[in-house]
Amino acid sequence: MYIINILNNLFMKKKVIMLSCIAAVAIATFVGTKTFQSNAYENGLLAQNVEALCQGDFGYLGGDIGGRIGYSSMHITCYKRVYYGSSGYQLVPSGCSATCWQNPNSSSGCHSHSCSSCCSGGY
Amino acid sequence: MYGAVRPVTDIFVLYNTSVTTIKMNNKILVCIFTCSTIFAGCAVNNQAFNGTTINISGDKNTELLIDSFVTSIDSILLQPNAIEHMGEVQDMCLSDSNAYILDKANSIWKFNMNTGLQEKKIKKTGHGHGEYINPTSICVDHDNVYVLDFQGSSIIVYDKNLDYKNRIQLEFPSIDFAKVPDGFLLCNMNPTNDLKRIVLIDEQGNVINSFLSTEMKEESMMTDRFFSKDDNGSVFFAEPASNIIYKWENGNVLPIYSIEFGKITNDKNASKANPLHGNMHIRSFVTSQYVITLYLSEFVLTNVYNEQKATSISGLVNTRLRHPFYPIAYYDGALYGIYDIQNDNKNMILIKYNIRPE
Helix, strand or coil: CHHHHHHHHHHHHHHHHHHHHHHHHHHHHHHHHHHHHHHHHHHHHHHHHHHHHHCHHHCCCCCCHHHCCEEEEEEEEEEEEEECHHHCEEEEEEEEEEEEEEECCCCCCCCCEEEECCCCCCC | CHHHCCCHHHHHHHHHHHHHHHHHHHHHHHHHHHHHHHHHHHHHHCCCCCCEEEECCCCCCCEEEHHHCEEEEEEEEEECCCCCCCCCEEEEEEECCEEEEEECCCCEEEEECCCCEEEEEECCECCCCCCECCEEEEEECCCEEEEEECCCCEEEEEECCCCEEEEEECCCCEEEEEEECCEEEEEECCCCCCCCCEEEECCCCCEEEEECCCCCCCCEECCCCCEEECCCCCEEEECCCCCEEEEEECCEEEEEEEEECCCCCCCCCCECCECCCCEEEEEEEECCCEEEEEEEECEEEEEEEECCCCEEEEEEEECCCCCCCCCCEEECCEEEEEEECCCCCCCEEEEEEEECCC
16 A cells, blocks of 8 residues: 555656646747747848848848858959060960859858959869 | 469569569659650750851961951040049940940049040949949940949949939849840849849839840859940840850840850860860950950950951951050940050050951
8 A cells, every 4th residue: 555655656746747847848938939039020120121221222232131141153364464475465364353242042152352363173 | 262362472473563563664764754854955955056156266376467357556545633543444335435434443434535534533332322332334325324233233324424313223133234225134143044144124123034044154254244235236245154145136135156166276274164274255246347256265365257258367466566455345346445554553545446347
């Protein structure tokens, strides 16, 4: 009989612990959701404000709002003047400049620099 | 009674046969699909090119006499105001007796081409009303001067005296453009299946149509200038990193010239992945008689294709000046280049190459 009582107590304790855990998880989920919604709302407002500033007659500023937009970039060959004997002054490539722009379909970062050595193709 | 029931082993055989058949069917389907894809790909690649193929064979050892396609060379000293300095030239367009020059310091200059005197200069960088962030291209029509703001995704409209009129907002980034009667043609830098490489917009910025494949073949380009106009105002587009020149005609882009470098083998390192050594199309100007193509084969070389004779001459152009042949604009029968005489951004000279009439 004593053993049965102990077992019952243990069983009850387990139930209490289980219920406490479930309650804790539920509360945490509720609080987390509320906080997330609040942050999302504020972030949305912030993004709207930034976009309002960026667009309209002020042009699109670019930037990386919320880090969700990637960039595309391209290298454009630069040229320099050289003297080539009897053929006179000629142009030869002197390197590359890089320019980047926002691309929602890209996950790359912005690569941009003025005329320097080219970065791709092993040259 | 039991005779009607199929033995278990038979069922297994039947099952295995069905599975094998299904597997075989799958293999056949995969084969058919692969073959179809290959054939379709070949069919696309072998689409007949109805335009003109321009074969380029000149290399750095071939000299191209400028007299063979230019009758005379005029030069005009551009005279900025005493305290003004012009940056490296980004783009130029011409209209009547004026040259509108966009430099890499984001200034827009208006010069009188008869006197060389500066008539106006504006530099309005910023995010405010009538300001731009990173202008990359400039063009002009009868009434207005248009400046394409790459980072600002907009076209800024000025009158001929460079007074601000309005802004046309774009839905996509573009680095070069051309004015056409319907609106503007722009090179879309974020092409998709819905909004392709070449986009036609109206004068309010609404997209009317878009053309050409969405593929960006290479990320390295010889130039960021893709559009040109001939004597009749027809617009031509050289696809980035491509050897095809398209013409804007009847509301469509038509492949009209194909550049072939088959005979140039002077450089063992020639490779499209390495533009410093490759044979690459830089840009082309279409005149009423010629297609003048600048291309890279270690040096910047020039090919002059005579449309009537269907012949080409190419090589290193010796201008007999202290400036290499590198025109940046074509207008009214002449090519134009701008050079910094003393590398001081102060003494700029506009060279006019009058094209030889046929």
